[in-house]
Amino acid sequence: MTARGATRAALAAMFAVAGALHFALTDAFAAIVPALVPAPRAVVLVTGALELAFAAAVLVPSMRRGAGVLLALYCVAVLPANVTMALDPALGLGLPPAVLWARVALQLPLIALIVWATRKP
Structure with missing residues (x-):
């Protein structure tokens, strides 16, 4: 397998796990959706399906x-949620602030x- 092929496999695994977590931990993910985004639970479910x-x-x-x-653009779009979680570690699913940042x-x-x-x- 080439380096690109291995990277694609790793990306696929990472996003598959992350997508599944959107369904398993919907409320936790909804808590990090920025306030200006309507229907946070629905957004979490849609983004989980996208992942x-x-x-x-x-x-x-x-x-x-x-x-x-599309995946690169998606990563740009979800950056505000990641920043929201880093700014409020209580939303960070128990992860230390250093990991969130x-x-x-x-x-x-x-x-x-x-x-x-x-x-x-």
Whole structure:
């Protein structure tokens, strides 16, 4: 397996777990949805479904490139929720503040990794 292939597999696993957690911990995820976003529970369920779909799509060659672009944009869109959680560690699912801030700091490298792993060779 190539480095890109291994990265895609890791991304698929990560987003599959994250997507499933949206359904298992819906209320906890709804608590970090920024206040200006309506219907936080519905948003959490939709974003969970999106993460599951992205997890599958990055593994399908004919869908990979488009999925990568959409997944990168999705990561930009959910950044405010990650910042909200870091600013209020009580919302952080029991994670230490340093982990919450690391998650924010790693968002840009994650986006770059998604773009690299899903682009045409």
